Amino acid sequence: MSGDRGGVLSKAAFFLMTHCHHHHHPTLRAFLPSIAVPVRCAAGSATPPAAIVMSDTAALQQKRAVRSRIRKALKDFSPAQRAQEDVEIQNFVLNSSWFKSCKGLCAYISCKSLREVDTSTIIADVLKNSEHDLQVMKKLYVPRVEDKNSHMRMLRISTIEDLVANSMNILEPYPVDSDQNEREDVLLASQPVDLLLLPGLAFDRHGRRLGRGGGYYDVFLRKYEELANQQNWKQPLRVALAYSVQIVEDELIPMTETDVPVDALVSSNGVFPISPAAFERM
Ligand SMILES: Nc1nc2c(c(=O)[nH]1)N(C=O)[C@@H](CNc1ccc(C(=O)N[C@@H](CCC(=O)O)C(=O)O)cc1)CN2
Numbered sequence: 001m002s003g004d005r006g007g008v009l010s011k012a013a014f015f016l017m018t019h020c021h022h023h024h025h026p027t028l029r030a031f032l033p034s035i036a037v038p039v040r041c042a043a044g045s046a047t048p049p050a051a052i053v054m055s056d057t058a059a060l061q062q063k064r065a066v067r068s069r070i071r072k073a074l075k076d077f078s079p080a081q082r083a084q085e086d087v088e089i090q091n092f093v094l095n096s097s098w099f100k101s102c103k104g105l106c107a108y109i110s111c112k113s114l115r116e117v118d119t120s121t122i123i124a125d126v127l128k129n130s131e132h133d134l135q136v137m138k139k140l141y142v143p144r145v146e147d148k149n150s151h152m153r154m155l156r157i158s159t160i161e162d163l164v165a166n167s168m169n170i171l172e173p174y175p176v177d178s179d180q181n182e183r184e185d186v187l188l189a190s191q192p193v194d195l196l197l198l199p200g201l202a203f204d205r206h207g208r209r210l211g212r213g214g215g216y217y218d219v220f221l222r223k224y225e226e227l228a229n230q231q232n233w234k235q236p237l238r239v240a241l242a243y244s245v246q247i248v249e250d251e252l253i254p255m256t257e258t259d260v261p262v263d264a265l266v267s268s269n270g271v272f273p274i275s276p277a278a279f280e281r282m
């Protein structure tokens, strides 16, 4: 796919690998293929759940197994290839129309020790433009962990100096800026964001995403989805950044009720839309 840079060929290839989802309901969860493990049904409920859901304990065990497998693969991933994929993935994002045109986004601040896909070039690009060019200014919100109960806020920053390392050694903003003003929380903002750049440990071609087990993103994604619905805003595109070793085959990542699928993946092979919303906008 070299020379195609996320264009028609790589899209077509990925499209062929995935099923055609166009005629389905826009919620991915509704048409994810079932997983061959016990179905959980509310007792006495007449209709089965929209998706076949693994029993919680089976899903938990399966998630733990995939996490440790991918952690190991990331450890074994050569620094040279990692660095190359970091550049390629970020370039696909930076050169895309959906990134260029986005007016507001939430992005994670990548952490070296977690071996996450680097976002520093993307972050620097957004902040550079917001300093110098009001026309292309994007509002940038980044995570701040508030407590251990899966509570994370996305707070607006305007410079990289707004970030300080937390106890997990992840850079995050203080709740107030240098003038002691409360930072804007994306869930309280008057304007929507149109893009969410998401981290994770493992992903598959159906948009299933496996995080680090904190539930922070699943909780946040659910809340933002609800907010956008309430406000009649278009849902933001949920785009995950993934090293090649983080994309796993089907049937490996179980989906439980609280898991929120992503709309698209960006890997070193290109941009891969998954949901109907992604096919519309990518
Ligand atoms: N860059 C970045 N920021 C983020 C997240 C993230 O995944 N990446 N989060 C997304 O949730 C939240 C923080 N959640 C985190 C959850 C676990 C670990 C972590 O260090 N996990 C270890 C295992 C810890 C243990 O269980 O002992 C690991 O995964 O190796 C880090 C952040 C908010 N900010």
Ligand SMILES: Nc1ncnc2c1ncn2[C@@H]1O[C@H](COP(=O)(O)OP(=O)(O)OP(=O)(O)O)[C@@H](O)[C@H]1O
Pocket: 063, 150, 200, 209, 210, 211, 212, 213, 214, 215, 216, 217, 218, 219, 222, 258, 259
């Ligand atoms: N919307 C939610 N409301 C309440 N609890 C939730 C919600 N989403 C996830 N959780 C809980 O968070 C915990 C971790 O969930 P899970 O293993 O799916 O997280 P993850 O996808 O690995 O992490 P993350 O979303 O932070 O990347 C589980 O106990 C789950 O029940």
